[in-house]
Each structure stands twice: as structure tokens, then as C-alpha cells.
Amino acid sequence: MHYRRFGKTNLQLSVFSLGMMRCLSSPGQAQATLQAAINRGINHIETARGYGRSEEYLGAALKANLGVSREKLYITTKLPPVCDRLVMSQWIHESLERLGVNYLDCLAIHGINTWEHLEWVLSDNGCMVAVQEAVASGLIHHVGFSSHGSLELILAAIESDLFDFVNLHYYLFFQRHAPAIALAAQKDLGIFIISPADKGGKLYTPSPTLAQLCEPYSPLEINYRFLLSDPRITTLSVGAAQPEELELPLQVKDRTFPLTSAENQVLQQLDEHLNQTLATDLCSQCYACLPCPESINIPEVLRLRNLAVAYDMTDYSKYRYGMFENAGHWFPGMKADRCNSCNDCLPRCPQSLDIPTLLYDTHQRLQGESRRRLWG
Template identity: 60%
Template sequence: MHYRRFGRTNLEISVFSLGTMRYLASANNAKATIERALTLGINHIETAQGYGKSELYLGAVLKEQIPREQVVITTKVTPKPDAASMSAAIDTSLERLGLDYIDCLALHGVNTREHFSWIVNGCMDAVWDAIATHKIRHVGFSTHGPLDLILDTLNTDFFEFINLHYTYFWQRNAPAVAVAHQKDMGIFIISPADKGGLLYTPPQKLQDLCAPLDPLHFNARFLLSQPPITTLSVGAANPEQLDWPLAVTHPTDPLTPVEQAILDQLEQTAEDTLGTDRCSQCHDCLPCPEAINIPEVLRLRNLAVGYDMTEFGRYRYRMFENAGHWFPGRKGSRCTECGDCLPRCPEQLNIPALLKDTHERLNEQPRPRLWES
């Protein structure tokens, strides 16, 4: 296992971290998954109050058999509108985990301007107090929010690390990665395998394009070859899903000529397959009068058409109108063909037609989120 400095926290953490949202089948499954992670050299475990019984399961394992200094624990708490609520939430996590202190607390889901206003108007007072009383050692934030909000949150200079989405297949947050690196922050990439493309079960076309690497390994190499990135979440549902990081040889080295050739092939394939219908993800089409998340809808179409990532597209598309601020925006079927977006598109895409096509390709009935199942 390789380790990197987690920004100015100065913690040395493994380049693969155990994310605990998916190990919730039972306490025994959680215990076995945690034990396997530690055996592989993973020393960073991330949980959250919102992940069902995850904190309780982790706390039980910590109490029974893991020396406290052996692991770095991050838990996440949603931002609160006032200091009292935030203080109570921090104490709840400490109690569930059975810990005297939490290594890293992340404000979970700084996704809206309202969350941002809470942070700058009282919520953080409770965090500073928890740091002063040694309940918390380091503070960061996680986000599924828009890029401008992420950048504003980074520029508060309140935080030592950030948890965010960024993968080969979704590079919108590259400017946020750059700013966080400039500020010497730890950078934790969340869900690079699952929300990054359902890469545990890639389509055959994507497998062929990434050969001789597996798409899962290619994406990990794309990320960890970038020095600013500290660690990738491995959201294992069971111990066996932790074995793949061992197959990523030299994870932090620069990309090899073979890996660069894969990058080039993926780019050329998207260009050839999508042609003049390819959305470049500039976001100039927003805002949409019908609140359609046009760039994300068209990104899912890019992936489905370009790489046969249809199952991933369906998985994400059904979250529209079903996941609130965690995945905002309405489906393509809401388009009224008003034409408001058309003059703003630098590629002159027929956006209404592409939204309709995406809906026909990807629409399915919504399903419960993992912790609601």
C-alpha cells in the first residue's frame, strides 16, 4: 500500500480509503470488510451519520480490536443552521463511534447556497469549539455542489481537506482540485468506482478501450498519477471488493506510455462516435427555465453513446427528481423546447432533441438509495 500526506493535516494516509456507505448488510459484514481493509494496509476509514448504522458498526470494531493509533477516522455530519445543532451532531457521532476524538470531521454535503450561509454564519463556531476541546483534530467538507459553490467554500479558508467527485469520466471539478492543492488541502476522491461509472461492472466496449488495464484500474491510475490527489474511496459492499486496489501497480507513478495511449483512445472514440452531438460540458446552457440539469443529462448521453455506459447512465438518470440537492435538476423530458439554451451553446447543439433522445435511452423508475433500502 502507498501512502500520501493528507494536505496540511500532515496525516499520512493510504492512497485507497475504506468508504463505509455500502457495507451495511450486517454488523458481521462490516467487521469483515474493515478487517480486510486493515490487512491490505488501508489506514483511513470514512463514515457518516447519514450512512445508516455505519458509525455504530465501525465503533463496535474499533472498541473490540483496533488500536486507536492504527487508523485515521473521518466521519461526516451535515451542516447545521446554528452552532447548537452542530455541537449536538458532533457529540452524536462521538457517541456512536465510541471515541474521545475524531481525526477528521467533514461537513457532509455542502451542496447549496443555504448550506454555505450556515457555514459562514454560525455553524463553524461549534466546529472551532470542538477543535479547541480536542473532540476533533481536523476539519474539511464534502460536496456534490456546483463548481462555483465549491470554489467559494474553498476560499473561506476554513478547511484542511475536501471530499469531492472527480474522475476521468467527470472532470468538471478539476479547477477545484487545483485550488485545493494550492491551499495545501488533502484531496479525497469520493465514489470513483460507483458514481464514477459503475466501473466494477464495465460494459465490454469500455473494457476493450481500456485494455490491457481494467477500467477500474485505469481510472485509479488516472487519478493517483496526479500528485495533488491524496486518496480514493473504495466503497466496498463486502471484503472481496477490496482486493482490486492490490492489482493497481505503482499507483502514484506518472502515467506510462500505454496508459497515455488509453487516454488518447478514449478521447478519439468519443469524438468519432458522438461527432457533432458531443457536449463539451461548458455549462453555458445554464440556467434552464425548467431546471433541467442540461450538462449532466448530456454527459450521461455522451457516456452511453460513446462507451456503451448505458447502465451507468440509467443509474444516474433515475436520480434526477429523486435525490434533492445531492443530485439536482430535472429530467430531459421536462424540456418545453423554449430555445432559451440554444444561442448560448458554443457548439450549436440541438439541445431539445438531445434531451429527448437521452430520456428515451435512459429513463427508468427511481429506486431507493442504499441507506433507504
């Protein structure tokens, strides 16, 4: 296992972190998965108040003899933003009690997804006051945040200079947050990439088309290598539900060197196939089409269409598309059938895409069962 400095925290974290969100069948399952992760060199464990009984199960597992001292195991939990510092203070103490620890190595504000959330963090009586009090008393060592919000919101949160690290969505098939990676690195923030296998494209069950385009690598492998080859990125989450699910990701745990010529050739082949397949219908993800009067997240809808058409990533695209209108601020935007052909977006598109037609086509391709977040 390779380890990297987690920005200004100066913690040396394993390049893979164990996310405990899915370790919920039983305390025994959580302990077995945690033990397997530790045995393979993982030293960073992440959970959250909102992940069911995850904190409780992790706390029970930590009481066992895991073969590693508490000082060498770094624990992060996440708490949502709130406008009342007293509520946040109560949540911090509850998390510490459930985890059975005297301090948290890292606390992340979980889901600064709207500008109002950021206002709560910045306000004189908001949640950050309680967090800073906990830092001063030694209950928390380092503070960061996660966000499912806009790039502009993420950049503003980083610019606040309140945080030591950031949890980001950033993958081979979603590079919108590249400026956030750059700014976080400039400010020496630790960078934690969340859900690269699942939200990165359900890459553990790739389509035959995508698998063939990535040969001789697997799509999951090439995505991990894309991320691990970037020295600015500290660690990637692995949301294993059982020990066996650690095997495939950790095959690349030592491959943190720059991309090889063969790997770059695969990336080039993916780009060429995308451009050739979509041709004049390819959305370049410039976001110039927004805002939409009907609150359709046009770029994300068309990104899902890009992936479904070019790489046959239809299962993933349906999975994500089904979350529109069902996940609130965690995945904002209306479905594409809300388009009324007002055509406000057309003059703003530098590619002159027929956006209403593409939105209709996307809905026809991807409409299916509505989905909610695992924890909502």
C-alpha cells in the same frame, strides 16, 4: 500500500480509504471488512451520521483487537450542514459516542450542496461555530467538507479558508471539478476522491465496448491510475461491503507513478472514440447553456448521453439519470422531458448543438425506474 500527506492536516493517509457506507449487514461484517482493510495497509476509515448504523458498527469493530493502535488509524465521520450550532454540537457528541472514540481525526461537513448550506456554515450561529469549539477542545483534529453542488459553490467553500480537506467527485469520465482540484492543492487542502468506482461510472461492471477500448487494462484500473498518477490527490475511497471487494481496487495500491505511455495511449483512444462516435452531437461540458428555465441540468444530462452513446455505459447513465427529481440537492435537476423547446439555451451553446432534440433523445434512451440515494 503507498501513503500520501493529506494536505495541511499532515496526516499520512493510505492512497485508498475504506468507506463504511455499505458495511451494514451486521457488526461482524463491518469488523471483518475493517480488519481486511487494515491488514492490506489501509489506515483511513470514513463513515457518516447519515449512513444508517455505520457509525455504530464501526464503533463496535474498533473495540476489537485489530492489530493497530488508535493513533495509527485515522477516522473521518461526516455531519450535514445545519443552521443551529447547538444541533451540530449535539451531533458531534453523538457521533463520538457511537464510534466509541475520544476524538475524531477528521470531521467533514457532509454535503455543502447549496448556497444556503454554505451560508449556514459561514453564519455567526451556524454549525461551524460548534465545529470550531470542538476543535478547540480537542474533540476534532481537522475539518473538511464534501459537496454535490456546483463547481462555483465548491470553489467558494474552498476560498472560505475554513477547511483542511475536501471530498470531491472527480474521475476520468467526470473532470468538471478539475479547477477545484487545482485550488484545493494551491491552498494545501487534502483531497479525498469519493466513489471513483460507482459514481465514476459503475466501472466494476463495464460494458464490452468500454472494456475493449481500455485493453490491456480494465476500465476500473485505468480510472484508478488516472487518479493515483495525480500527486495532488491524497486518497480514493473504496466502498467495500465485504473483504473480497477490496481485492480488485488494491491491485493498484502501489502504482502511484505518472501514467505510462501505454496508459496515455488508452486515454487518447477513449477521447478519439468519443469524438468519432458523437461527432457533431458531442457536448463538450462547457456549461454555457445554463441556467435552464425548466431547471434541467443540461450538461449532466448530455454527459450521460455522451457516455451511453460513445461507450455503451447505458446502465450507469440510466442509474444516474433516474436520480433526477428524486435525490433533492444531492443530485439536482429535472429530467430532460421537462424541456418545452423554449430555445433559451441555443444561442449560448458555442457548438451550436440542437439541445432540445438531444434532451429528448437522452430521455428516450435513459428513462426508466426512478432512483433515490442510498441514504436520503
